[in-house]
Amino acid sequence: MKIRTRSKVLSVVIVVALLSLCVTWGLYGRAEEKIQQTAQNRYDSYLLAVELRQSSDDLTRLVRTYVVTGEAAYEDQYFAVLDIRNGKKPRPQAYNRIYWDFVAADGKAPRPDGAAVALQDLMRQAGFTEQEFAKLKEAQANSDGLVNLEVEAMNAVKGIFKDPAGAYTQRAEPNRTLAVQLVHSKQYHLYKAQIMKPVDEFFQLLQARTDAELYAAQRMGALYQALMLASIITVVLGVLWLVVSLWRDILTPLLLLRDRMLALAANRTEDGDRLARRFGSRSDEIGEMARSVQVFQDNARQMDLMRQAQTEDHQARIRQSEQVERLTARFEQGVSTVLDGVVGASSRFEETASVLAANAEETSQQVARVVVATEETSAAVRTAAEAAELLSVSVRGIGEQVTGVSTLAHAASEDADLTNATVQELSETTVRIGHVVGLINEIASQTNLLALNATIEAARAGEAGKGFAVVANEVKNLAHQTARATGEISQQIKAVQVQTRNVVVAIGGIVTRIDEINGIYQTITAAVEEQAAASAQIRDAVTTVARGASMVSDGINAVRAVSQVTGDASQQMLTSAHDLGAESDRLREEVGAFLAAVRPAADAPR
Numbered sequence: 001m002k003i004r005t006r007s008k009v010l011s012v013v014i015v016v017a018l019l020s021l022c023v024t025w026g027l028y029g030r031a032e033e034k035i036q037q038t039a040q041n042r043y044d045s046y047l048l049a050v051e052l053r054q055s056s057d058d059l060t061r062l063v064r065t066y067v068v069t070g071e072a073a074y075e076d077q078y079f080a081v082l083d084i085r086n087g088k089k090p091r092p093q094a095y096n097r098i099y100w101d102f103v104a105a106d107g108k109a110p111r112p113d114g115a116a117v118a119l120q121d122l123m124r125q126a127g128f129t130e131q132e133f134a135k136l137k138e139a140q141a142n143s144d145g146l147v148n149l150e151v152e153a154m155n156a157v158k159g160i161f162k163d164p165a166g167a168y169t170q171r172a173e174p175n176r177t178l179a180v181q182l183v184h185s186k187q188y189h190l191y192k193a194q195i196m197k198p199v200d201e202f203f204q205l206l207q208a209r210t211d212a213e214l215y216a217a218q219r220m221g222a223l224y225q226a227l228m229l230a231s232i233i234t235v236v237l238g239v240l241w242l243v244v245s246l247w248r249d250i251l252t253p254l255l256l257l258r259d260r261m262l263a264l265a266a267n268r269t270e271d272g273d274r275l276a277r278r279f280g281s282r283s284d285e286i287g288e289m290a291r292s293v294q295v296f297q298d299n300a301r302q303m304d305l306m307r308q309a310q311t312e313d314h315q316a317r318i319r320q321s322e323q324v325e326r327l328t329a330r331f332e333q334g335v336s337t338v339l340d341g342v343v344g345a346s347s348r349f350e351e352t353a354s355v356l357a358a359n360a361e362e363t364s365q366q367v368a369r370v371v372v373a374t375e376e377t378s379a380a381v382r383t384a385a386e387a388a389e390l391l392s393v394s395v396r397g398i399g400e401q402v403t404g405v406s407t408l409a410h411a412a413s414e415d416a417d418l419t420n421a422t423v424q425e426l427s428e429t430t431v432r433i434g435h436v437v438g439l440i441n442e443i444a445s446q447t448n449l450l451a452l453n454a455t456i457e458a459a460r461a462g463e464a465g466k467g468f469a470v471v472a473n474e475v476k477n478l479a480h481q482t483a484r485a486t487g488e489i490s491q492q493i494k495a496v497q498v499q500t501r502n503v504v505v506a507i508g509g510i511v512t513r514i515d516e517i518n519g520i521y522q523t524i525t526a527a528v529e530e531q532a533a534a535s536a537q538i539r540d541a542v543t544t545v546a547r548g549a550s551m552v553s554d555g556i557n558a559v560r561a562v563s564q565v566t567g568d569a570s571q572q573m574l575t576s577a578h579d580l581g582a583e584s585d586r587l588r589e590e591v592g593a594f595l596a597a598v599r600p601a602a603d604a605p606r
Contacts, residue, residue: 004285010245014238021231028228031221038217042210045126047096049206052119052136053199055085058100060183060192063150065104067179070157073107078154087118129209135202139195146191153182253286261467285461292457299450334411336588341404348401441483441490448476448483499597509590516583523572 058081066074077100083089090113092099102110120136151168155161159174182188455476458469544554 010242017231017234017238021235024224024228024231028224031224035217035221038214041126042214045206045210048123048126049203051096055081064183067153067157067176067183085119087116090114090116132202132205135198138198142194146195149182149188153179257289299447502597
């Protein structure tokens, strides 16, 4: 149930309970007033009933006092009691209190008179029933004998007696003894009892009626009191339910959600799923807020993973850049060493070629001298032998240098292949980095979309969602910054890819140059082999010359041919040596350009 719906239901219950409390409070107040009125009416009715009995006793006391004393004041008081009771004379104030005893003592009224109201009228105003009045009428009907007896006694005091017709017309001497006997006779008490019996029954009826009315009023008051207590308990329980619900279902989750949002603001994403499991299943606003906080929690974790991935990627790029620098330095050192070796070998190769050319020239001169002077054949043979030996030594030296140069060229080719593989790996790494950047850009787009959705949900939540709107704007700004950063990284990676392609092209040129150098080395090797063959022929020629003069001409011709070939080979060796030096310088320039292009590209992603 929604908190709003629950609050409405609870508010309606409390309002209904309050209205019920107000109504029952009013009814209870009226019931209390009714009880008080009933009790007061009961008391007043009892006073009126007591007044009736008291007036009867007062009449008895006054008539007896009169017949004994004969004072007219007591007779006047006697008839005053009757007139007040019948409403013929004003009724003294607070007549229920002691009155005639004070009047009998000094003849003065203790209190002033009020309005003239008959006792029965007061009883009707007090709500006496007809049944009760019937008892009073019965008592009044039974009072005729007593009244006649009292009248007879008072007339006897005056000396007035009844005639045979029953009228008081006869006069004689007052007879107080008769009067006293009449008001104290058994017949008087019998008449008195006949009057008091219906009065006693009247008291019983009055008591029963007033008790029933008071009991009914008290029961109604108790009912209204119970309803009022039930309303109070309902209001108290409703308020307690409201307080407990507010604390347990609203304030406590809001405090936990606030702490969770503060933790997210502080980049603490631990222990967030427990809050989502606790409140996320609720269907009210707290559940919606918990699920929104879970979205922020997931986004924060995703952002942490992205930052961690960016950090790892940055460290990987740093390690890769360091590896590229190491490989570049190694390549530069290796190429420099190879180039230095090639330059040294070419210098030595050039020196050897110069020596070979000098030897060839010397051989030609020797041949000329042999032609000019045969007598110098022996000396020429020895000279030729020495030259042949020197030539053989030179050829062996040239062969060793060519072998060293070939080894260095092969090592340079392997280093170039290794560099080419490294650059290819660098190119593939930049492609993978491009894919990672694309993934980061896609995550940034999704984060931006989630931030937009969170902003919309926060706008729907109104005042309660303002904090979420601020967090959503921060997440959206972070997503925009991530997108810009990934764009810049993509541009740098594209620049690295362009430089990598240039490096690949440059290394291809280096490999081509090294292959050309290998071809030249093969040519030099062939020339050295030819020189070795020529040296063998010279040795054979010297041997032949030593064996016989007949073979001198053939040997000289062979020496001349070999000298020619040696001269050509020496010239070719000089040319190759110059070309090798030029190619070495060009290779050094290409390697320097490659390293100058690779270093900025390797440092760019940092």
